[in-house]
Amino acid sequence: MRSYLYIISLFTAFSLSSCEDIIELDLVDAAPQVVIVADINDISLEHEISVFNSIPISQELGNSAVENASVSIVSLADNREYIFNYQGKGIYKNRGFHPEVGGKYALTVRIADKQFDAVSTMQPYVEIDSLNLKSKTIFDEDRIFVTFSFKDPANELNFYKYSLARNSQPLKFAAIYNDKFNDGRNIQHDITDADDDIVEGDDITIIRTSVDEQVYNYWADLRSLNPGSLAPANPRTNLSNGALGYFSVGAAKKYIIRNVAINRNSND
Amino acid sequence: MHRTKNFLITLLLLILIPVTLLAQQNYTISGYINDSKSGETLLNATVRILNSSLATSTNAYGFYSISVPKGTHVLRSQLVGYSAFEQTLTVDKNITYNITMSTASQQLEEVTISSLSKSKNVDNPQMGVVNLNVSEIRKLPVVFGEKDILKTIQLLPGVASGGEGSANFYVRGGSGDQNLILLDEAIVYNASHLFGFFSTFNSDAIKDVNLYKGGIPAQYGGRASSVLDIAMLDGNAKKYAVEGGIGLIASRIKFDGPIVKDRGSFMISGRRTYADMFLLASKDETVKSSKLYFYDLNIKANYKFDDRNKLFLSGYFGQDVLGYGDLFRFDWGNATGTLRWNHIFTNKLFSNTSLIFSDFNYHVGINNDNSDFDISSRIQNINLKQDFQYYPSNRSTLKFGVHALDQTIKPASIDATDTSAVNSILIQKRRGLDLAAYISHEWSATDRLKLIYGLRMTNFMMLGPGSYYDFDAAGNPVQATDYKKGEIVQNYFNLEPRFSANYILRDNKSLKLSYNRNIQNLHQLTNSTSSLPTDQFVLSSRTIKPQIADQVALGYYQNFNNDRYEFSVESYYKNLSNQIDFKNGADLQANELLDGELVFGDGRAYGLEFFLKKRAGKLTGWLSYTLSKSERKFEAINNGAWFNARQDKTHNLSVVAMYQLSKTWTAGATFVYSTGDAVTLPAGKYAVDNRTVYYYTERNGSRMPNYHRLDLSMTYEPVANKDKRYYSSWSFGLYNAYARKNAYLIDFRDSETNPNITETYKVALFSLVPSVTWNFKF
Structure with missing residues (x-):
């Protein structure tokens, strides 16, 4: 019996840790596809649309700008056309386009003999009641969140998109929500940077946009991709003709929190 | 009517x-x-x-x-x-x-x-069947030392594993939901614990297991690809006995004995895991107070009134509990109950009447900041079966009967308090009634030719009450119709012919041929690689048509060296129709219009299976090799072209060996090798909002790395001392003996050194896992 006890103690010291390793896998490269990212909001009168090509998976991400596209947005209410001019690095710019809530806008991108279209409707901005910082403990780790509290308009579909920038870093997509489960309720959205934790002392910029359903679908599809998905697929897009990316015209507000400190509130 | x-x-x-x-x-x-x-x-x-x-x-x-x-x-x-x-x-x-x-x-x-x-192997006209005796497999090495029927069957030809350590299995290219799993005739809806790492079947309580991969007999119906029929032990009718085991991850105990000697017996068997003991090691208070365990209980009793009448009552109850502090609670489990009456009308006519109940439910409770709500879902059935076996002559056996299965699905609904940040959502219940009648004749036409032919007729009715939608081609609802309670919403009548023939060539050699059609009216919607208890069940409806599988199989069987060796090679072709997949971005949660999110298509699977078994001697075991293909086709997926099913494994090899070292020690080893799962990997990439987004082309056009693993075991069973009632034995195991890091999943990320380069990484779940189990009996 004594020897058995010894064996038990030996085996209880077993390891059950999972591990990660970089591997080489033969990936099939796809020919470059046109990508259009047209995320327009009403924060400023200056707007950018990016037109570029996707990169085969085994190659390095780099300059793949499409330089000779003709890019324009037409307001379907009054048929006014806003031309976007090429600025370099695949970016097309317009100054003076002022989108209005409820307005329907059509994007047209022409590259050689190919045309890509999309339509987006500008949703009204859902105002927030308060903005707070909080720290939550998740699996032994303290993480800082920016909490947006607001009342969701009842009996209508609402979609919320958040982009976040830490300090001088560029804005990155942070979160996308719908109100399927909480239509008309007092809602709190806790926003953080999933890859790069917010720390005390940071300056945080968040753009909160009310988007339409198709833009929600694009981001929600991307967000739901995980290695446990049975079969990952490309996100649904409102762009025609097989273009990747999306076209969004949304009402947005920018929130800046300087010198993040827990238990202190600030607003823009 | x-x-x-x-x-x-x-x-x-x-x-x-x-x-x-x-x-x-x-x-x-x-x-x-x-x-x-x-x-x-x-x-x-x-x-x-x-x-x-x-x-x-x-x-x-x-x-x-x-x-x-x-x-x-x-x-x-x-x-x-x-x-x-x-x-x-x-x-x-x-x-x-x-x-x-x-x-x-x-x-x-x-x-x-x-x-x-x-x-x-050679004589039986039934083909595509494997019978496993629990005592036969008790010395096989298994992960965590937990004997598991569902993992053992994965070592057989034509059965593919659902992944590392998984109890999920795929038969002959079929989907995971196409296996009919029966425990004492009760349908088990979710056969796994802890997300698939353990099956719900406690080997202590199991007597016998039959897996039908093809030529499925007419008395079984309801699933397209296979039947796994598990019988529980009746309990010792002679004396009281207690046996149990203590392992690293779970402990088991069984108590059985006579109710009245030689007339009736009972059996109670229970098991509980204690994985959550490891959580106590955490510094985090919330993790410490978290829960992660499962338990199950098998109960059976039988009583023989006389030589003609016998009554059985059996039940299963199992529950998984997972909780993160008070913030999150998730529990799920099956419950089944079977009441059976065996009656012998005459020496030639045997009857069994069963009344069966089965239930699977899950429950999620969230109590987090301002969100306070519960999600619950349930699927339930009551099943009445009357089966007869008639033996008119020594050349014929007739099996016939009628089955009625009443299934109710309560899809996940949300129950929230008024102050919660979420709304309550109640999704309508769905009810389906399956009426089936079958007849099957096993006939020795000549001494060399044996046949089993039969027919199963199923009439499925989706019954009201409720609102039912029709959808246009794009999946948008066009019209809702309200039905009253008991009103027939949709009716599907199907004939399922079953046929098997065996021609004995010479002594110990035979050729077999079979055809079967199987209909499936209950569908499980899975969109993750691991089996989740939250997978939605749906019944055939106005939109969802019954899945149909047609399979033909041809086999050659031979026994040699005095029946010590058993050899077979079987080939099959299976055609599947009305298969189900999802639209891109399908919303499967609490969605009244779920049917509109589905797409329907076809499947085909074919393969060649080799099986060589050594049944006696110091060395016993088997060698199993399958060469196969399984594909699906949906108009809306992959541009309408055929693509590999996720579980398509070109090569699948298992070697199982047990060697009697001495009177007390037995060594066991299993080796498995299989082609990696067919997966969809990115073919391109682009950056949006400063995040890398991947571009996918062909569905399941790539492969996971190949999988291989060696497991070893040693069993010590001392020679029983007749003077002592008490007996104990040990088993030691080594799972993944050469610590192969098999990819559980693969994913992609920006390289840390150069974010413009994509690197592929794999996550391996288990390295080498030793185990020890102490078993006792008295």
Whole structure:
């Protein structure tokens, strides 16, 4: 019996840790596809649309700008056309386009003999009641969140998109929500940077946009991709003709929190 | 109703015609076969009349019936692991003769060859079936030292594993939801614990397992690809016994004994894991107070009123509990109950009546900041079965019966408090009634040619109340119709022909051919690689048509070296229609319009299976190799072109060996090798909002790395001391002995050194996992 006890103690010291390793896998490269990212909001009168090509998976991400596209947005209410001019690095710019809530806008991108279209409707901005910082403990780790509290308009579909920038870093997509489960309720959205934790002392910029359903679908599809998905697929897009990316015209507000400190509130 | 009536008349005719044709004058010997020590009924034991071709075997309740001419005969019965039983009987009338058989001595040495029953591999007209005896597999190495039926069947040809350590399995290219899993006839909706790492079947409580991969007999229906029929032990009818085991991850205990000696017995078997003990090591208070365990309980009792009437009551109850502090609670479990009455009308007519209940439910509770809500879902059925077995002559066995299955699904609904940040959502219940009737005739047409042919008729009705939608081609709802309670929303009538033929070429060689059509009216919507209890079940509806599988199989069987070796090669082709997948971005949660999120298509699977088994000697085990293909086709997916099913594994090899080292020690080893799963990997990439987004082209056009693994075990079973009631044994295991890091999943990320480069990484779940289990008995 004594020897058995010894064996038990030996085996209880077993390891059950999972591990990660970089591997080489033969990936099939796809020919470059046109990508259009047209995320327009009403924060400023200056707007950018990016037109570029996707990169085969085994190659390095780099300059793949499409330089000779003709890019324009037409307001379907009054048929006014806003031309976007090429600025370099695949970016097309317009100054003076002022989108209005409820307005329907059509994007047209022409590259050689190919045309890509999309339509987006500008949703009204859902105002927030308060903005707070909080720290939550998740699996032994303290993480800082920016909490947006607001009342969701009842009996209508609402979609919320958040982009976040830490300090001088560029804005990155942070979160996308719908109100399927909480239509008309007092809602709190806790926003953080999933890859790069917010720390005390940071300056945080968040753009909160009310988007339409198709833009929600694009981001929600991307967000739901995980290695446990049975079969990952490309996100649904409102762009025609097989273009990747999306076209969004949304009402947005920018929130800046300087010198993040827990238990202190600030607003823009 | 008109249809139902016609259907019953057709059935009656079908039953009566062969019976009148086959009725003959002969005497019948019939009875039960039991284990001499425990009184357990013995299934699949062969009974033959020496110096004749007359033979039969016991049914699922241990009953046999054999017709013989008047005279003196030697009756011989055999079963793996038991000493052969022989008795001379003088037959001048119908006689009831119950047989008890004793287990063969533990050492499977050369002398016990005489007790080795003749393998049914060659003789049995049934093909595509594997029978596993729990005692046969108890020395196999398994992960965490937990014997598991569902993991053992993955080592058989035609069965693919659902992933590392997973209890999920795929049969002959079929989907995970196409396996009918029965525990004492009750449908088990979710056969796994802890997200698939353990099956719900506690080996201590199991007597016998049959897996049908093809040529599925007519008495089974409801799933497209396979039937896994598991029978629980009845309990020791002679004396009280306690046995159990303590392992690293779980402990088990079983108590059984007679209710009234030789008349009735009971069995209670329980198991609980204690994985959450490891959580106590955490510094985090919330993690410490978290829960992660499962338990299950098998209960059975039977009582024999007389030689003709026997009553069985069996039940299963299992629950998984997972909780993160008070913030999150997730529990799920199955419950089944079966009440059976075996009645012997005459020596030739055996009847079983079953009333079965089965339930699977899950429950999620969230209590987080301002969100406070519960999600719950349930699927339930009540099943009434009347089955007959009629033995008109020694050349014929007729099986026929009627089944009624009433299933109700309560899809996940949300129940929130008024102050919660979420709304309550109630999704309508769905109810379906499956009526089935079947008849099957097993017939030895000549000494060389044996046939099983049969027909199953199923009438599925989706019943109200509720609102039901019709959808346009794009999946948008166009019209809702309200139905009253009990009103038929949709009716599907299907015929399922079943056919198997066996032609015995010469002694110990045979050729078999089979065809079966199977209909499936319950569908499980899975969109993750691991089996989640939250997978939504749906019934056939106005939009969802019954899944249909047609399978043809051809096989060659040979036994050699005195039945010590069993060899078979089977090839199959399976055609699947009305298969289900999802639209891109399908919303499957709490969605009243769920049917509109689905797409429908076809499937095909084909393969070649080799199986070589050594049944006796110091070294026993088997070698199994499958070469196969499984594909799907949906108009909306992959541009309408055929693509590999996720579980498509070109090569699948298993080697299982057990070696008797001494009277007390047995070594075991299993080696598995399989082609990696077919997966969809990115073919391109682009950056949006400063995040890398991947571009996908062909569905399941790439492969995970190939999978291989070696497991080892050692079992110490001391020679029993007859003076002592108490007995204990040990088993030691080494899972993944050469610590192969098999990819559980692969993912992509920006390289840390150069974010413009994509790197592929794999996550391996288990490295080498040692285990030890101590088993006791008294």
